[in-house]
Amino acid sequence: MGRNGLDWAHSLLRVARVYARLGGLCAVANPARAYPAVPAGPLLWRSGHPARQLRQRRPRRTAHRPPYVSLIRLPVHQHTVAKTKASMKSFNNDWPLVSIVSVNWNQEQLTREMLDSLSHVTYPNLEVILVDNGSTKGDASRLKAEFPHIRFLRLEENTGFAGGNNAGFRMANGKYVLLLNNDTLVDPHFLQPMVNTLECDPWVGVVSPKIYFVDHQNTVQYAGTSEIHPITSRGQKYGYRQRDGEQYAKSGVTGLANGACMLVRKRIIDTLGGLPEIYFLYYEEHDFTVQLQRHGYVAYYQADASIWHRGSSSTGRGSTLKAYFYHRNRLLFVRRNQRGMQYLLALAYLFGIAYPKAFLSYALSRQWAHIRAMASALGWHLSRADIRPINRMFVPTR
Structure with a gap:
Protein backbone atom coordinates (compact mmCIF):
# COMPACT_ATOMS: atom_id res chain seq x y z
CA MET A 1 0.00 0.00 0.00
CA GLY A 2 1.40 3.40 -0.98
CA ARG A 3 1.75 6.48 1.15
CA ASN A 4 -1.55 7.88 -0.13
CA GLY A 5 -3.30 4.66 0.82
CA LEU A 6 -1.90 4.77 4.35
CA ASP A 7 -2.94 8.40 4.76
CA TRP A 8 -6.45 7.52 3.61
CA ALA A 9 -6.68 4.61 6.08
CA HIS A 10 -5.46 6.75 8.99
CA SER A 11 -7.96 9.47 8.10
CA LEU A 12 -10.81 6.97 8.04
CA LEU A 13 -9.69 5.59 11.39
CA ARG A 14 -9.66 9.05 12.97
CA VAL A 15 -13.15 9.81 11.64
CA ALA A 16 -14.49 6.55 13.06
CA ARG A 17 -12.95 7.26 16.46
CA VAL A 18 -14.48 10.75 16.55
CA TYR A 19 -17.86 9.27 15.63
CA ALA A 20 -17.54 6.78 18.48
CA ARG A 21 -16.84 9.58 20.96
CA LEU A 22 -19.97 11.37 19.79
CA GLY A 23 -22.09 8.49 20.97
CA GLY A 24 -22.57 6.19 18.00
CA LEU A 25 -20.95 3.18 19.63
CA CYS A 26 -24.07 1.37 20.76
CA ALA A 27 -26.49 2.57 18.10
CA VAL A 28 -26.18 -0.50 15.92
CA ALA A 29 -28.81 -2.45 14.06
CA ASN A 30 -28.63 -5.36 16.47
CA PRO A 31 -27.03 -4.36 19.79
CA ALA A 32 -26.73 -7.97 20.92
CA ARG A 33 -24.12 -8.63 18.22
CA ALA A 34 -21.95 -5.63 19.05
CA TYR A 35 -20.47 -6.93 22.29
CA PRO A 36 -18.72 -10.11 23.39
CA ALA A 37 -21.02 -12.86 24.57
CA VAL A 38 -20.74 -15.04 27.64
CA PRO A 39 -18.89 -18.18 26.51
CA ALA A 40 -21.54 -20.77 25.75
CA GLY A 41 -21.16 -23.95 27.75
CA PRO A 42 -22.70 -27.34 27.02
CA LEU A 43 -26.44 -27.77 27.21
CA LEU A 44 -27.10 -29.63 30.46
CA TRP A 45 -30.79 -30.31 29.96
CA ARG A 46 -32.25 -33.07 32.08
CA SER A 47 -34.09 -35.89 30.41
CA GLY A 48 -37.65 -35.00 29.54
CA HIS A 49 -36.91 -31.29 29.04
CA PRO A 50 -38.75 -29.96 25.93
CA ALA A 51 -35.62 -28.15 24.75
CA ARG A 52 -33.38 -31.21 25.01
CA GLN A 53 -33.12 -31.51 21.22
CA LEU A 54 -31.44 -28.13 20.81
CA ARG A 55 -28.16 -28.33 19.00
CA GLN A 56 -24.94 -27.56 20.79
CA ARG A 57 -24.12 -23.92 20.15
CA ARG A 58 -20.63 -22.96 19.21
CA PRO A 59 -19.08 -20.41 21.59
CA ARG A 60 -19.20 -16.91 20.22
CA ARG A 61 -15.93 -15.16 19.65
CA THR A 62 -15.12 -13.12 22.73
CA ALA A 63 -12.07 -11.27 21.46
CA HIS A 64 -12.54 -7.52 21.78
CA ARG A 65 -12.92 -5.62 18.54
CA PRO A 66 -12.23 -1.88 18.32
CA PRO A 67 -15.47 0.12 18.35
CA TYR A 68 -14.86 1.64 14.93
CA VAL A 69 -15.06 -1.80 13.30
CA SER A 70 -18.66 -2.21 14.45
CA LEU A 71 -19.43 1.36 13.46
CA ILE A 72 -18.25 0.90 9.90
CA ARG A 73 -20.08 -2.37 9.34
CA LEU A 74 -23.40 -1.79 11.09
CA PRO A 75 -25.99 0.93 10.38
CA VAL A 76 -27.42 3.25 13.01
CA HIS A 77 -30.81 2.60 14.66
CA GLN A 78 -33.49 4.61 12.90
CA HIS A 79 -35.43 5.08 16.13
CA THR A 80 -32.47 6.43 18.12
CA VAL A 81 -33.25 10.10 18.59
CA ALA A 82 -30.32 11.15 20.76
CA LYS A 83 -27.02 9.72 21.85
CA THR A 84 -25.77 9.86 25.41
CA LYS A 85 -22.58 8.94 27.17
CA ALA A 86 -24.43 6.05 28.76
CA SER A 87 -24.91 4.51 25.32
CA MET A 88 -21.12 4.36 24.90
CA LYS A 89 -20.68 2.00 27.83
CA SER A 90 -18.79 -1.19 27.04
CA PHE A 91 -19.64 -4.31 28.99
CA ASN A 92 -16.12 -5.53 29.77
CA ASN A 93 -16.73 -7.96 32.66
CA ASP A 94 -19.20 -5.79 34.57
CA TRP A 95 -22.53 -7.57 34.11
CA PRO A 96 -25.56 -5.68 35.52
CA LEU A 97 -27.69 -7.57 38.02
CA ARG A 310 -47.35 -23.07 27.17
CA GLY A 311 -49.91 -20.29 27.58
CA SER A 312 -53.16 -20.05 29.61
CA SER A 313 -51.84 -22.58 32.12
CA SER A 314 -53.35 -20.82 35.14
CA THR A 315 -56.82 -20.17 33.72
CA GLY A 316 -57.06 -22.97 31.15
CA ARG A 317 -57.79 -22.53 27.47
CA GLY A 318 -61.41 -21.66 26.82
CA SER A 319 -62.26 -21.27 30.52
CA THR A 320 -64.98 -18.94 31.78
CA LEU A 321 -62.40 -17.20 33.98
CA LYS A 322 -60.37 -16.29 30.90
CA ALA A 323 -63.50 -15.14 29.06
CA TYR A 324 -64.53 -12.92 31.98
CA PHE A 325 -61.24 -11.09 32.35
CA TYR A 326 -60.60 -10.86 28.61
CA HIS A 327 -63.92 -9.14 27.87
CA ARG A 328 -63.80 -7.01 31.01
CA ASN A 329 -60.24 -5.82 30.49
CA ARG A 330 -60.57 -5.10 26.80
CA LEU A 331 -63.17 -2.47 27.63
CA LEU A 332 -61.13 -1.36 30.64
CA PHE A 333 -58.13 -0.75 28.40
CA VAL A 334 -60.25 1.50 26.18
CA ARG A 335 -61.58 3.46 29.14
CA ARG A 336 -58.08 4.03 30.52
CA ASN A 337 -56.28 4.85 27.28
CA GLN A 338 -58.65 6.44 24.75
CA ARG A 339 -60.21 9.87 24.57
CA GLY A 340 -62.46 11.92 22.35
CA MET A 341 -63.47 10.51 18.97
CA GLN A 342 -61.17 7.49 19.29
CA TYR A 343 -62.92 6.59 22.55
CA LEU A 344 -66.36 6.79 20.91
CA LEU A 345 -65.23 4.78 17.88
CA ALA A 346 -63.65 2.13 20.13
CA LEU A 347 -66.90 1.79 22.12
CA ALA A 348 -68.89 1.54 18.88
CA TYR A 349 -66.60 -1.22 17.65
CA LEU A 350 -66.71 -3.21 20.90
CA PHE A 351 -70.49 -3.05 21.38
CA GLY A 352 -71.37 -3.09 17.69
CA ILE A 353 -69.00 -5.79 16.42
CA ALA A 354 -66.66 -7.46 18.93
CA TYR A 355 -69.08 -8.32 21.76
CA PRO A 356 -72.00 -9.35 19.49
CA LYS A 357 -69.60 -11.58 17.55
CA ALA A 358 -68.39 -13.22 20.78
CA PHE A 359 -71.98 -13.64 22.00
CA LEU A 360 -73.01 -15.30 18.74
CA SER A 361 -70.01 -17.62 18.85
CA TYR A 362 -70.81 -18.70 22.42
CA ALA A 363 -74.50 -19.16 21.60
CA LEU A 364 -73.86 -21.30 18.53
CA SER A 365 -71.55 -23.56 20.53
CA ARG A 366 -73.98 -23.58 23.51
CA GLN A 367 -71.40 -22.12 25.89
CA TRP A 368 -73.95 -20.55 28.21
CA ALA A 369 -71.45 -20.19 31.05
CA HIS A 370 -69.27 -18.04 28.79
CA ILE A 371 -72.24 -15.82 27.96
CA ARG A 372 -72.89 -15.32 31.67
CA ALA A 373 -69.18 -14.56 32.19
CA MET A 374 -69.25 -11.93 29.43
CA ALA A 375 -72.41 -10.36 30.86
CA SER A 376 -70.81 -10.26 34.30
CA ALA A 377 -67.68 -8.68 32.82
CA LEU A 378 -69.67 -5.88 31.20
CA GLY A 379 -71.78 -5.45 34.33
CA TRP A 380 -68.60 -4.84 36.32
CA HIS A 381 -68.11 -1.58 34.42
CA LEU A 382 -71.51 -0.26 35.50
CA SER A 383 -70.23 -0.06 39.07
CA ARG A 384 -66.91 1.56 38.12
CA ALA A 385 -67.84 5.03 36.95
CA ASP A 386 -64.68 6.33 38.66
CA ILE A 387 -62.35 5.02 35.92
CA ARG A 388 -60.83 7.90 33.98
CA PRO A 389 -58.34 8.07 31.09
CA ILE A 390 -54.71 8.18 32.15
CA ASN A 391 -52.91 11.50 31.70
CA ARG A 392 -51.22 11.38 28.31
CA MET A 393 -48.70 14.11 29.05
CA PHE A 394 -45.15 13.19 28.07
CA VAL A 395 -43.04 12.85 31.20
CA PRO A 396 -39.29 12.61 30.50
CA THR A 397 -37.68 10.12 32.89
CA ARG A 398 -34.14 9.73 31.60
Whole structure:
Protein backbone atom coordinates (compact mmCIF):
# COMPACT_ATOMS: atom_id res chain seq x y z
CA MET A 1 0.00 0.00 0.00
CA GLY A 2 1.40 3.40 -0.98
CA ARG A 3 1.75 6.48 1.15
CA ASN A 4 -1.55 7.88 -0.13
CA GLY A 5 -3.30 4.66 0.82
CA LEU A 6 -1.90 4.77 4.35
CA ASP A 7 -2.94 8.40 4.76
CA TRP A 8 -6.45 7.52 3.61
CA ALA A 9 -6.68 4.61 6.08
CA HIS A 10 -5.46 6.75 8.99
CA SER A 11 -7.96 9.47 8.10
CA LEU A 12 -10.81 6.97 8.04
CA LEU A 13 -9.69 5.59 11.39
CA ARG A 14 -9.66 9.05 12.97
CA VAL A 15 -13.15 9.81 11.64
CA ALA A 16 -14.49 6.55 13.06
CA ARG A 17 -12.95 7.26 16.46
CA VAL A 18 -14.48 10.75 16.55
CA TYR A 19 -17.86 9.27 15.63
CA ALA A 20 -17.54 6.78 18.48
CA ARG A 21 -16.84 9.58 20.96
CA LEU A 22 -19.97 11.37 19.79
CA GLY A 23 -22.09 8.49 20.97
CA GLY A 24 -22.57 6.19 18.00
CA LEU A 25 -20.95 3.18 19.63
CA CYS A 26 -24.07 1.37 20.76
CA ALA A 27 -26.49 2.57 18.10
CA VAL A 28 -26.18 -0.50 15.92
CA ALA A 29 -28.81 -2.45 14.06
CA ASN A 30 -28.63 -5.36 16.47
CA PRO A 31 -27.03 -4.36 19.79
CA ALA A 32 -26.73 -7.97 20.92
CA ARG A 33 -24.12 -8.63 18.22
CA ALA A 34 -21.95 -5.63 19.05
CA TYR A 35 -20.47 -6.93 22.29
CA PRO A 36 -18.72 -10.11 23.39
CA ALA A 37 -21.02 -12.86 24.57
CA VAL A 38 -20.74 -15.04 27.64
CA PRO A 39 -18.89 -18.18 26.51
CA ALA A 40 -21.54 -20.77 25.75
CA GLY A 41 -21.16 -23.95 27.75
CA PRO A 42 -22.70 -27.34 27.02
CA LEU A 43 -26.44 -27.77 27.21
CA LEU A 44 -27.10 -29.63 30.46
CA TRP A 45 -30.79 -30.31 29.96
CA ARG A 46 -32.25 -33.07 32.08
CA SER A 47 -34.09 -35.89 30.41
CA GLY A 48 -37.65 -35.00 29.54
CA HIS A 49 -36.91 -31.29 29.04
CA PRO A 50 -38.75 -29.96 25.93
CA ALA A 51 -35.62 -28.15 24.75
CA ARG A 52 -33.38 -31.21 25.01
CA GLN A 53 -33.12 -31.51 21.22
CA LEU A 54 -31.44 -28.13 20.81
CA ARG A 55 -28.16 -28.33 19.00
CA GLN A 56 -24.94 -27.56 20.79
CA ARG A 57 -24.12 -23.92 20.15
CA ARG A 58 -20.63 -22.96 19.21
CA PRO A 59 -19.08 -20.41 21.59
CA ARG A 60 -19.20 -16.91 20.22
CA ARG A 61 -15.93 -15.16 19.65
CA THR A 62 -15.12 -13.12 22.73
CA ALA A 63 -12.07 -11.27 21.46
CA HIS A 64 -12.54 -7.52 21.78
CA ARG A 65 -12.92 -5.62 18.54
CA PRO A 66 -12.23 -1.88 18.32
CA PRO A 67 -15.47 0.12 18.35
CA TYR A 68 -14.86 1.64 14.93
CA VAL A 69 -15.06 -1.80 13.30
CA SER A 70 -18.66 -2.21 14.45
CA LEU A 71 -19.43 1.36 13.46
CA ILE A 72 -18.25 0.90 9.90
CA ARG A 73 -20.08 -2.37 9.34
CA LEU A 74 -23.40 -1.79 11.09
CA PRO A 75 -25.99 0.93 10.38
CA VAL A 76 -27.42 3.25 13.01
CA HIS A 77 -30.81 2.60 14.66
CA GLN A 78 -33.49 4.61 12.90
CA HIS A 79 -35.43 5.08 16.13
CA THR A 80 -32.47 6.43 18.12
CA VAL A 81 -33.25 10.10 18.59
CA ALA A 82 -30.32 11.15 20.76
CA LYS A 83 -27.02 9.72 21.85
CA THR A 84 -25.77 9.86 25.41
CA LYS A 85 -22.58 8.94 27.17
CA ALA A 86 -24.43 6.05 28.76
CA SER A 87 -24.91 4.51 25.32
CA MET A 88 -21.12 4.36 24.90
CA LYS A 89 -20.68 2.00 27.83
CA SER A 90 -18.79 -1.19 27.04
CA PHE A 91 -19.64 -4.31 28.99
CA ASN A 92 -16.12 -5.53 29.77
CA ASN A 93 -16.73 -7.96 32.66
CA ASP A 94 -19.20 -5.79 34.57
CA TRP A 95 -22.53 -7.57 34.11
CA PRO A 96 -25.56 -5.68 35.52
CA LEU A 97 -27.69 -7.57 38.02
CA VAL A 98 -30.92 -8.99 36.58
CA SER A 99 -33.80 -9.85 38.93
CA ILE A 100 -36.01 -12.62 37.54
CA VAL A 101 -39.54 -12.49 38.98
CA SER A 102 -42.00 -15.36 38.47
CA VAL A 103 -45.42 -15.96 40.03
CA ASN A 104 -46.80 -19.38 40.96
CA TRP A 105 -50.47 -20.17 41.51
CA ASN A 106 -51.39 -23.84 42.01
CA GLN A 107 -48.78 -24.99 39.47
CA GLU A 108 -45.96 -26.47 41.49
CA GLN A 109 -44.74 -28.87 38.78
CA LEU A 110 -44.72 -26.29 35.98
CA THR A 111 -42.86 -23.87 38.22
CA ARG A 112 -40.35 -26.58 39.08
CA GLU A 113 -39.63 -27.16 35.38
CA MET A 114 -39.21 -23.43 34.81
CA LEU A 115 -36.75 -23.12 37.73
CA ASP A 116 -34.88 -26.15 36.42
CA SER A 117 -34.39 -24.47 33.05
CA LEU A 118 -33.24 -21.26 34.76
CA SER A 119 -30.55 -23.21 36.61
CA HIS A 120 -28.72 -23.66 33.28
CA VAL A 121 -28.73 -20.00 32.24
CA THR A 122 -25.22 -18.81 31.39
CA TYR A 123 -25.73 -15.16 32.38
CA PRO A 124 -23.40 -14.68 35.37
CA ASN A 125 -25.22 -12.09 37.52
CA LEU A 126 -28.86 -12.73 38.37
CA GLU A 127 -31.26 -13.36 41.23
CA VAL A 128 -34.49 -15.38 41.06
CA ILE A 129 -37.57 -14.27 43.01
CA LEU A 130 -40.49 -16.70 43.20
CA VAL A 131 -43.84 -15.37 44.43
CA ASP A 132 -46.46 -17.88 45.54
CA ASN A 133 -49.72 -16.06 44.87
CA GLY A 134 -51.94 -17.60 47.55
CA SER A 135 -51.86 -21.14 46.14
CA THR A 136 -54.43 -23.57 47.51
CA LYS A 137 -52.98 -26.69 45.87
CA GLY A 138 -49.61 -28.28 46.45
CA ASP A 139 -46.86 -26.84 48.60
CA ALA A 140 -44.78 -24.27 46.74
CA SER A 141 -42.43 -23.96 49.73
CA ARG A 142 -40.91 -27.28 48.64
CA LEU A 143 -39.48 -25.44 45.66
CA LYS A 144 -37.43 -23.33 48.04
CA ALA A 145 -35.81 -26.49 49.41
CA GLU A 146 -35.15 -27.87 45.92
CA PHE A 147 -33.74 -24.58 44.62
CA PRO A 148 -32.04 -22.95 47.63
CA HIS A 149 -30.60 -20.09 45.57
CA ILE A 150 -34.04 -18.53 44.91
CA ARG A 151 -35.73 -15.90 47.05
CA PHE A 152 -39.21 -17.04 48.03
CA LEU A 153 -42.25 -14.92 48.92
CA ARG A 154 -45.64 -16.31 49.86
CA LEU A 155 -48.77 -14.15 49.64
CA GLU A 156 -51.80 -15.06 51.72
CA GLU A 157 -54.29 -14.41 48.93
CA ASN A 158 -54.34 -14.39 45.15
CA THR A 159 -53.60 -10.83 44.05
CA GLY A 160 -53.68 -11.60 40.34
CA PHE A 161 -50.93 -11.64 37.75
CA ALA A 162 -50.20 -7.94 38.20
CA GLY A 163 -50.32 -7.98 42.01
CA GLY A 164 -48.09 -11.03 42.31
CA ASN A 165 -45.47 -9.60 39.99
CA ASN A 166 -45.56 -6.22 41.71
CA ALA A 167 -44.83 -7.94 45.02
CA GLY A 168 -41.78 -9.53 43.40
CA PHE A 169 -40.74 -6.21 41.83
CA ARG A 170 -40.58 -4.65 45.29
CA MET A 171 -38.05 -7.30 46.34
CA ALA A 172 -35.90 -6.88 43.23
CA ASN A 173 -32.40 -5.45 43.59
CA GLY A 174 -31.36 -5.60 39.94
CA LYS A 175 -30.81 -2.83 37.45
CA TYR A 176 -33.15 -4.79 35.17
CA VAL A 177 -36.17 -6.91 36.09
CA LEU A 178 -37.27 -9.91 34.03
CA LEU A 179 -40.94 -10.78 34.27
CA LEU A 180 -41.11 -14.50 33.44
CA ASN A 181 -44.21 -16.68 33.43
CA ASN A 182 -43.94 -19.88 35.42
CA ASP A 183 -45.16 -21.98 32.46
CA THR A 184 -42.10 -21.14 30.37
CA LEU A 185 -38.81 -22.87 29.61
CA VAL A 186 -35.77 -20.82 28.66
CA ASP A 187 -32.76 -21.25 26.43
CA PRO A 188 -29.52 -21.10 28.47
CA HIS A 189 -28.27 -18.11 26.46
CA PHE A 190 -31.51 -16.13 26.20
CA LEU A 191 -30.75 -13.42 28.74
CA GLN A 192 -27.59 -11.77 27.49
CA PRO A 193 -28.90 -10.49 24.11
CA MET A 194 -31.81 -8.88 25.96
CA VAL A 195 -29.51 -7.22 28.49
CA ASN A 196 -27.20 -6.04 25.70
CA THR A 197 -30.14 -4.35 24.01
CA LEU A 198 -30.99 -2.31 27.10
CA GLU A 199 -27.35 -1.52 27.82
CA CYS A 200 -26.74 -0.26 24.30
CA ASP A 201 -29.82 1.86 23.73
CA PRO A 202 -31.23 4.03 26.54
CA TRP A 203 -34.42 4.60 24.55
CA VAL A 204 -35.41 0.92 24.76
CA GLY A 205 -37.55 0.43 27.86
CA VAL A 206 -38.63 -3.20 27.57
CA VAL A 207 -37.38 -6.21 25.59
CA SER A 208 -39.14 -9.48 24.78
CA PRO A 209 -37.52 -12.52 23.13
CA LYS A 210 -38.78 -14.79 20.39
CA ILE A 211 -41.30 -17.16 21.98
CA TYR A 212 -42.15 -20.66 20.76
CA PHE A 213 -44.90 -23.07 21.74
CA VAL A 214 -43.70 -25.80 24.09
CA ASP A 215 -45.62 -28.53 22.28
CA HIS A 216 -44.35 -27.39 18.87
CA GLN A 217 -40.83 -26.21 19.47
CA ASN A 218 -40.28 -24.59 16.09
CA THR A 219 -43.70 -22.90 15.93
CA VAL A 220 -43.68 -19.20 16.76
CA GLN A 221 -45.94 -17.80 19.45
CA TYR A 222 -44.45 -14.29 19.52
CA ALA A 223 -42.12 -12.52 17.11
CA GLY A 224 -43.18 -8.94 17.72
CA THR A 225 -46.48 -7.18 17.12
CA SER A 226 -47.92 -4.15 15.41
CA GLU A 227 -49.02 -1.13 17.40
CA ILE A 228 -52.32 -1.50 19.27
CA HIS A 229 -55.09 -0.26 17.02
CA PRO A 230 -56.84 2.68 18.72
CA ILE A 231 -60.29 1.36 17.78
CA THR A 232 -60.04 -2.42 18.07
CA SER A 233 -57.61 -2.31 21.05
CA ARG A 234 -55.68 -5.19 19.55
CA GLY A 235 -52.39 -5.58 17.72
CA GLN A 236 -51.38 -7.97 14.97
CA LYS A 237 -49.19 -10.82 16.22
CA TYR A 238 -46.33 -11.46 13.83
CA GLY A 239 -45.54 -15.10 13.20
CA TYR A 240 -48.27 -16.48 15.47
CA ARG A 241 -48.60 -20.24 14.90
CA GLN A 242 -46.23 -20.02 11.94
CA ARG A 243 -43.13 -22.12 11.44
CA ASP A 244 -39.99 -20.19 12.35
CA GLY A 245 -38.04 -18.74 9.45
CA GLU A 246 -35.75 -15.96 8.30
CA GLN A 247 -38.60 -13.46 8.33
CA TYR A 248 -38.69 -13.66 12.14
CA ALA A 249 -34.91 -13.49 12.65
CA LYS A 250 -34.65 -9.70 12.53
CA SER A 251 -34.69 -7.80 15.82
CA GLY A 252 -36.28 -4.39 16.05
CA VAL A 253 -38.78 -2.03 17.64
CA THR A 254 -42.19 -3.61 18.19
CA GLY A 255 -45.65 -2.48 19.18
CA LEU A 256 -46.06 -4.52 22.36
CA ALA A 257 -43.92 -6.53 24.72
CA ASN A 258 -45.08 -10.03 25.62
CA GLY A 259 -46.11 -10.58 29.24
CA ALA A 260 -44.76 -14.14 29.23
CA CYS A 261 -41.22 -12.76 29.20
CA MET A 262 -40.16 -9.14 29.24
CA LEU A 263 -37.03 -7.46 30.54
CA VAL A 264 -37.70 -3.98 31.94
CA ARG A 265 -35.55 -1.25 33.41
CA LYS A 266 -36.12 -1.14 37.17
CA ARG A 267 -36.37 2.64 37.18
CA ILE A 268 -39.29 2.45 34.73
CA ILE A 269 -41.11 0.05 37.04
CA ASP A 270 -40.53 2.46 39.92
CA THR A 271 -41.76 5.40 37.83
CA LEU A 272 -44.93 3.70 36.58
CA GLY A 273 -45.65 1.89 39.85
CA GLY A 274 -45.44 -1.59 38.34
CA LEU A 275 -48.21 -3.36 36.45
CA PRO A 276 -51.72 -1.87 36.84
CA GLU A 277 -53.40 -4.16 39.37
CA ILE A 278 -56.91 -3.15 38.37
CA TYR A 279 -56.66 -5.62 35.47
CA PHE A 280 -55.89 -8.58 37.77
CA LEU A 281 -55.42 -10.86 34.75
CA TYR A 282 -54.87 -10.16 31.00
CA TYR A 283 -54.18 -6.84 29.25
CA GLU A 284 -51.95 -5.52 32.05
CA GLU A 285 -48.79 -5.81 29.92
CA HIS A 286 -50.59 -3.97 27.09
CA ASP A 287 -51.39 -1.09 29.40
CA PHE A 288 -47.88 -1.13 30.88
CA THR A 289 -46.27 -0.98 27.43
CA VAL A 290 -48.49 1.91 26.37
CA GLN A 291 -47.61 3.91 29.50
CA LEU A 292 -43.94 3.16 28.93
CA GLN A 293 -44.20 4.44 25.36
CA ARG A 294 -45.84 7.63 26.57
CA HIS A 295 -42.76 8.25 28.67
CA GLY A 296 -40.68 8.24 25.50
CA TYR A 297 -39.40 4.65 25.49
CA VAL A 298 -39.89 1.91 22.91
CA ALA A 299 -40.56 -1.82 23.15
CA TYR A 300 -38.06 -4.09 21.41
CA TYR A 301 -38.25 -7.60 19.95
CA GLN A 302 -34.95 -9.47 20.35
CA ALA A 303 -34.79 -12.34 17.86
CA ASP A 304 -31.47 -13.66 19.22
CA ALA A 305 -33.13 -14.68 22.51
CA SER A 306 -35.68 -17.49 22.71
CA ILE A 307 -37.94 -19.23 25.22
CA TRP A 308 -40.84 -21.70 25.12
CA HIS A 309 -44.28 -20.93 26.54
CA ARG A 310 -47.35 -23.07 27.17
CA GLY A 311 -49.91 -20.29 27.58
CA SER A 312 -53.16 -20.05 29.61
CA SER A 313 -51.84 -22.58 32.12
CA SER A 314 -53.35 -20.82 35.14
CA THR A 315 -56.82 -20.17 33.72
CA GLY A 316 -57.06 -22.97 31.15
CA ARG A 317 -57.79 -22.53 27.47
CA GLY A 318 -61.41 -21.66 26.82
CA SER A 319 -62.26 -21.27 30.52
CA THR A 320 -64.98 -18.94 31.78
CA LEU A 321 -62.40 -17.20 33.98
CA LYS A 322 -60.37 -16.29 30.90
CA ALA A 323 -63.50 -15.14 29.06
CA TYR A 324 -64.53 -12.92 31.98
CA PHE A 325 -61.24 -11.09 32.35
CA TYR A 326 -60.60 -10.86 28.61
CA HIS A 327 -63.92 -9.14 27.87
CA ARG A 328 -63.80 -7.01 31.01
CA ASN A 329 -60.24 -5.82 30.49
CA ARG A 330 -60.57 -5.10 26.80
CA LEU A 331 -63.17 -2.47 27.63
CA LEU A 332 -61.13 -1.36 30.64
CA PHE A 333 -58.13 -0.75 28.40
CA VAL A 334 -60.25 1.50 26.18
CA ARG A 335 -61.58 3.46 29.14
CA ARG A 336 -58.08 4.03 30.52
CA ASN A 337 -56.28 4.85 27.28
CA GLN A 338 -58.65 6.44 24.75
CA ARG A 339 -60.21 9.87 24.57
CA GLY A 340 -62.46 11.92 22.35
CA MET A 341 -63.47 10.51 18.97
CA GLN A 342 -61.17 7.49 19.29
CA TYR A 343 -62.92 6.59 22.55
CA LEU A 344 -66.36 6.79 20.91
CA LEU A 345 -65.23 4.78 17.88
CA ALA A 346 -63.65 2.13 20.13
CA LEU A 347 -66.90 1.79 22.12
CA ALA A 348 -68.89 1.54 18.88
CA TYR A 349 -66.60 -1.22 17.65
CA LEU A 350 -66.71 -3.21 20.90
CA PHE A 351 -70.49 -3.05 21.38
CA GLY A 352 -71.37 -3.09 17.69
CA ILE A 353 -69.00 -5.79 16.42
CA ALA A 354 -66.66 -7.46 18.93
CA TYR A 355 -69.08 -8.32 21.76
CA PRO A 356 -72.00 -9.35 19.49
CA LYS A 357 -69.60 -11.58 17.55
CA ALA A 358 -68.39 -13.22 20.78
CA PHE A 359 -71.98 -13.64 22.00
CA LEU A 360 -73.01 -15.30 18.74
CA SER A 361 -70.01 -17.62 18.85
CA TYR A 362 -70.81 -18.70 22.42
CA ALA A 363 -74.50 -19.16 21.60
CA LEU A 364 -73.86 -21.30 18.53
CA SER A 365 -71.55 -23.56 20.53
CA ARG A 366 -73.98 -23.58 23.51
CA GLN A 367 -71.40 -22.12 25.89
CA TRP A 368 -73.95 -20.55 28.21
CA ALA A 369 -71.45 -20.19 31.05
CA HIS A 370 -69.27 -18.04 28.79
CA ILE A 371 -72.24 -15.82 27.96
CA ARG A 372 -72.89 -15.32 31.67
CA ALA A 373 -69.18 -14.56 32.19
CA MET A 374 -69.25 -11.93 29.43
CA ALA A 375 -72.41 -10.36 30.86
CA SER A 376 -70.81 -10.26 34.30
CA ALA A 377 -67.68 -8.68 32.82
CA LEU A 378 -69.67 -5.88 31.20
CA GLY A 379 -71.78 -5.45 34.33
CA TRP A 380 -68.60 -4.84 36.32
CA HIS A 381 -68.11 -1.58 34.42
CA LEU A 382 -71.51 -0.26 35.50
CA SER A 383 -70.23 -0.06 39.07
CA ARG A 384 -66.91 1.56 38.12
CA ALA A 385 -67.84 5.03 36.95
CA ASP A 386 -64.68 6.33 38.66
CA ILE A 387 -62.35 5.02 35.92
CA ARG A 388 -60.83 7.90 33.98
CA PRO A 389 -58.34 8.07 31.09
CA ILE A 390 -54.71 8.18 32.15
CA ASN A 391 -52.91 11.50 31.70
CA ARG A 392 -51.22 11.38 28.31
CA MET A 393 -48.70 14.11 29.05
CA PHE A 394 -45.15 13.19 28.07
CA VAL A 395 -43.04 12.85 31.20
CA PRO A 396 -39.29 12.61 30.50
CA THR A 397 -37.68 10.12 32.89
CA ARG A 398 -34.14 9.73 31.60
